[in-house]
Amino acid sequence: MPSDNLELKAVDLACERNDLALFNHLSFSVAPGQLLKITGHNGSGKTSLLRILCGLRMPDEGSVQWCGHCILKNRIEFLTDMAYVGHQHGIKNDLTASENLRLTNLAGSRNQKFSIPDVLKRFNLEQHEDVLARNLSAGQKQRLALARLLLNNARLWILDEPFTAVDLHGRENFEHEMAAHLANGGMVVMSSHHPLSGTINNVVSLELGRDNNATG
Amino acid sequence: MQLVEIYFSLLKRDLILAYRKRSELANPVIFFVIITALFPLATGTDKEMLRTLAPGIVWVSALLATLLSLESIFRSDFDDGALEQLILSPWPVSILIIAKITAHWLVTGLPLIIMLGTPVLSLIGSIGVALTVGLRRGGLLMSLLLLPLYIPVLIFGTSAVGDVANGMNITGQLYIMGALLVLALTLSPIASVAALRISLN
Numbered sequence: 001m002p003s004d005n006l007e008l009k010a011v012d013l014a015c016e017r018n019d020l021a022l023f024n025h026l027s028f029s030v031a032p033g034q035l036l037k038i039t040g041h042n043g044s045g046k047t048s049l050l051r052i053l054c055g056l057r058m059p060d061e062g063s064v065q066w067c068g069h070c071i072l073k074n075r076i077e078f079l080t081d082m083a084y085v086g087h088q089h090g091i092k093n094d095l096t097a098s099e100n101l102r103l104t105n106l107a108g109s110r111n112q113k114f115s116i117p118d119v120l121k122r123f124n125l126e127q128h129e130d131v132l133a134r135n136l137s138a139g140q141k142q143r144l145a146l147a148r149l150l151l152n153n154a155r156l157w158i159l160d161e162p163f164t165a166v167d168l169h170g171r172e173n174f175e176h177e178m179a180a181h182l183a184n185g186g187m188v189v190m191s192s193h194h195p196l197s198g199t200i201n202n203v204v205s206l207e208l209g210r211d212n213n214a215t216g
Numbered sequence: 217m218q219l220v221e222i223y224f225s226l227l228k229r230d231l232i233l234a235y236r237k238r239s240e241l242a243n244p245v246i247f248f249v250i251i252t253a254l255f256p257l258a259t260g261t262d263k264e265m266l267r268t269l270a271p272g273i274v275w276v277s278a279l280l281a282t283l284l285s286l287e288s289i290f291r292s293d294f295d296d297g298a299l300e301q302l303i304l305s306p307w308p309v310s311i312l313i314i315a316k317i318t319a320h321w322l323v324t325g326l327p328l329i330i331m332l333g334t335p336v337l338s339l340i341g342s343i344g345v346a347l348t349v350g351l352r353r354g355g356l357l358m359s360l361l362l363l364p365l366y367i368p369v370l371i372f373g374t375s376a377v378g379d380v381a382n383g384m385n386i387t388g389q390l391y392i393m394g395a396l397l398v399l400a401l402t403l404s405p406i407a408s409v410a411a412l413r414i415s416l417n
Contacts, residue, residue: 056304
């Protein structure tokens with residue numbers, strides 16, 4: 001895989017919802033080791049932007065490029081390198097915590113560094129290994145969804161409000177995981193209302209909704 | 217190969233999920249039995265007439281029972297976001313969808329034991345569900361979309377059951393059903409993936 005021009009680039013993105021322009025001419029790029037934090041009021045298009053970045057939604061104009069290629073043309077390479085945790089995090093209520101990690105891992109390449117008990121422990125879920133996900137609290141479920149990130153080798157994490165319902169301790173914990181990921185040359189694009197605590201240095205902010213020509 | 221491994225882990229996941237909701241599992245079968253049992257009540261118990269009607273009744277009931285259970289292929293995955301993860305997997309999504317359809321057929325079609333026909337119903341059905349899963353009340357629309365597509369299976373399935381009851385050779389019908397199965401197996405996952413992408417956009 002080419003590592004020389006490893007970069008996520010948004011070119012001239014535009015998105016409309018219900019005939020209302022959410023953003024126009026939005027361009028930015030994310031380099032290895034960088035965290036892009038997207039802020040903005042409710043309904044400013046944060047989730048739409050993240051869904052466009054991971055290829056779930058088509059932009060009305062513009063394109064998203066990974067390593068210099070459009071993600072829609074270079075799907076497989078992009079998807080192997082990308083992991084997405086959205087609002088609906090894809091945790092099955094009728095599976096236990098460890099089954100959720102074991103059976104729903106559809107990633108392209110497994111990370112050999114961590115085993116499932118290992119990952120559960122890192123996210124403070126080790127006592128809940130055999131508990132059905134429907135019996136976990138909202139914060140525990142969110143942590144379980146984030147735990148999946150460590151099980152694959154994705155270099156780009158796209159996270160939609162990853163701290164929703166997660167307590168302070170869990171938040172600090174996950175910030176450490178993000179910092180380690182970034183230190184390894186990973187990238188993170190996330191939306192969040194919470195300020196980051198400062199463990200991560202290389203943060204770029206992007207505010208949506210103030211004007212239509214936000215720059216990153 | 218890793219793709220085979222992923223196919224089976226997804227199949228296993230769906231079977232475990234079906235087993236954990238096993239109270240719902242029997243519903244299509246009970247529905248099938250009840251519909252079949254309604255006919256003698258409505259048409260009278262003349263043996264000769266029931267014998268001519270039976271193949272049609274069995275197939276129409278199987279078809280309705282499948283229709284009733286189809287939504288479960290994608291509905292819960294759509295609601296909890298697992299479908300997004302599936303679409304974002306770097307593996308060929310059509311193979312993953314075949315795993316889901318296989319699981320659906322194993323828990324709903326297999327108990328109906330009309331071997332060659334019911335996988336076709338599940339396969340074609342997945343296109344309809346994929347198209348309507350994003351709509352709040354897609355159930356009726358899905359039935360309208362799918363019923364015309366089920367007609368070939370109905371025609372040959374009914375004629376096979378009828379001929380076998382009369383002790384005739386049904387190789388012809390079986391060949392055509394086999395051909396329909398191959399056609400559905402090749403084309404419907406591709407159509408389902410395209411429909412899912414539209415539903416998620």
